[in-house]
Amino acid sequence: MLTVAGDIVGITLLSLLVCATSTLLATLIAVPLGVTLGLREVGSQRLLRNLLFTLYGLPPVLAGLLVFLLLSRGGPLGGLGLLFTPLGMVTAQVVVVTPIILGITMSVVATVERRVKETAFVLGADRRQLSVTVLREAAAGILTAVMVGFGRAISEVGAVFIVGGHIEGQTQVLTTTIITDIAQADYGHAVALGVILLAIAAVVYSLLYRLQEKTLP
Amino acid sequence: MTISLELEGIQKDFDGRKVLQGVDLRVEAGEVFALVGPSGVGKTTLLRCVDFLLRPDGGSVRYGGQEAPRDPGALLALRRRIGFVAQNPLLFRGSVFYNVSFGLCVRGVEGRTLEERTYEALDAVGLHDFAETKGAKLSAGEAQRVAFARAIVVHPEILLLDEFTANLDPANVAQLETAVAAYHRQAGATVLIVTHNLFQAKRVANRAGFLFGGQIVEIDEVDRFFTNPQDERTRAFVRGEMPY
Numbered sequence: 001m002l003t004v005a006g007d008i009v010g011i012t013l014l015s016l017l018v019c020a021t022s023t024l025l026a027t028l029i030a031v032p033l034g035v036t037l038g039l040r041e042v043g044s045q046r047l048l049r050n051l052l053f054t055l056y057g058l059p060p061v062l063a064g065l066l067v068f069l070l071l072s073r074g075g076p077l078g079g080l081g082l083l084f085t086p087l088g089m090v091t092a093q094v095v096v097v098t099p100i101i102l103g104i105t106m107s108v109v110a111t112v113e114r115r116v117k118e119t120a121f122v123l124g125a126d127r128r129q130l131s132v133t134v135l136r137e138a139a140a141g142i143l144t145a146v147m148v149g150f151g152r153a154i155s156e157v158g159a160v161f162i163v164g165g166h167i168e169g170q171t172q173v174l175t176t177t178i179i180t181d182i183a184q185a186d187y188g189h190a191v192a193l194g195v196i197l198l199a200i201a202a203v204v205y206s207l208l209y210r211l212q213e214k215t216l217p
Numbered sequence: 218m219t220i221s222l223e224l225e226g227i228q229k230d231f232d233g234r235k236v237l238q239g240v241d242l243r244v245e246a247g248e249v250f251a252l253v254g255p256s257g258v259g260k261t262t263l264l265r266c267v268d269f270l271l272r273p274d275g276g277s278v279r280y281g282g283q284e285a286p287r288d289p290g291a292l293l294a295l296r297r298r299i300g301f302v303a304q305n306p307l308l309f310r311g312s313v314f315y316n317v318s319f320g321l322c323v324r325g326v327e328g329r330t331l332e333e334r335t336y337e338a339l340d341a342v343g344l345h346d347f348a349e350t351k352g353a354k355l356s357a358g359e360a361q362r363v364a365f366a367r368a369i370v371v372h373p374e375i376l377l378l379d380e381f382t383a384n385l386d387p388a389n390v391a392q393l394e395t396a397v398a399a400y401h402r403q404a405g406a407t408v409l410i411v412t413h414n415l416f417q418a419k420r421v422a423n424r425a426g427f428l429f430g431g432q433i434v435e436i437d438e439v440d441r442f443f444t445n446p447q448d449e450r451t452r453a454f455v456r457g458e459m460p461y
Contacts, residue, residue: 115307122268122301123320124371126293137310 038109
């Protein structure tokens with residue numbers, strides 16, 4: 001009984017660590033890039049947006065396969081030894097989550113950009129102040145992008161399964177364990193993990209929602 | 218200090234449609250000028266050309282006899298001498314105080330001076346007690362009064378008002394017109410009001426001009442403009458008919 005509880009704690013902590021790290025890294029990549037692209041009026045923006053929308057629908061198993069091939073011994077990044085490690089799983093999730101946060105951030109910034117920028121402009125803001133004002137107005141939307149990204153990361157199963165390998169005590173996370181539990185007809189364990197997954201989502205979303213409320217008008 | 222505004226041969230096209238076709242206008246330093254005309258004749262476009270929101274396709278705008286400088290720093294300094302109130306202003310997220318003090322913040326004003334000047338502007342529009350209210354909670358009239366306070370808080374030498382009381386109830390219209398008159402009296406600013414409301418033009422302006430067909434048709438002292446217009450199209454417009 002204690003071993004099972006210990007397993008669950010370990011799996012839950014690893015899930016949280018992988019999701020939080022990948023969401024954080026994806027946010028650090030996607031938000032500055034999304035803000036920059038959203039603020040710029042460039043001709044190639046439409047092309048980029050179409051590409052991002054395509055990546056929204058990137059099947060996680062495909063992302064997992066891509067990262068697997070990159071990190072496998074014969075792959076270009078095989079020397080890093082990241083395959084079947086939590087860091088490899090984080091890499092796979094960053095690939096899946098980054099386009100989502102990037103695309104939403106870009107859209108949010110582009111949407112608020114024109115009127116906010118005009119208003120700040122006529123009130124005497126310089127270029128830097130214009131960008132800061134747009135960013136401030138888009139804050140709630142950017143936070144939504146991060147929330148959606150986290151949601152994708154916590155619910156993701158395909159990519160982490162392929163890249164992590166679901167090795168007992170090393171790369172087991174909640175979602176992959178639920179899959180194997182079902183395969184082994186251990187429904188009680190699967191349901192327990194499902195409840196934990198749901199609880200994590202509820203806690204994280206309520207925290208982010210409270211933060212978002214503070215940024216709303 | 219206050220400056221004049223001179224527009225010479227302003228042209229602006231949108232998708233091949235000639236909206237402004239050589240607008241000539243001089244607004245004297247310290248006067249209140251009302252530019253009237255039916256909806257869609259380019260009044261807003263003209264104001265946006267004056268406030269650097271649009272680049273005219275032809276002609277020039279001079280501020281106090283000077284062309285707008287090319288140097289970004291000098292241009293920013295000139296922009297900061299102009300106030301603008303839009304027909305449907307956008308209020309930033311946050312409190313009324315944040316919105317009204319925005320222009321002061323970007324100019325580096327802070328501390329006690331910032332607070333005093335922000336409340337002074339709020340007093341001018343009767344919104345002293347709304348300082349901590351969120352902008353999103355305001356009625357349309359209150360939001361427009363915030364937008365006006367936000368424009369005058371920086372003491373602009375030229376004040377551009379674009380249909381700034383359209384769709385407001387008479388009480389809010391009266392309050393805003395009173396605030397315009399008070400600001401003009403106090404600061405001696407040059408005020409250019411764009412409106413299709415003839416009664417408002419009569420009430421607040423010294424001179425009025427009629428914009429139609431992309432050009433200024435007639436300019437005169439307000440009394441003469443409304444009682445004895447020279448051009449047939451102006452006569453039709455002030456009678457409340459559609460000019461052709």
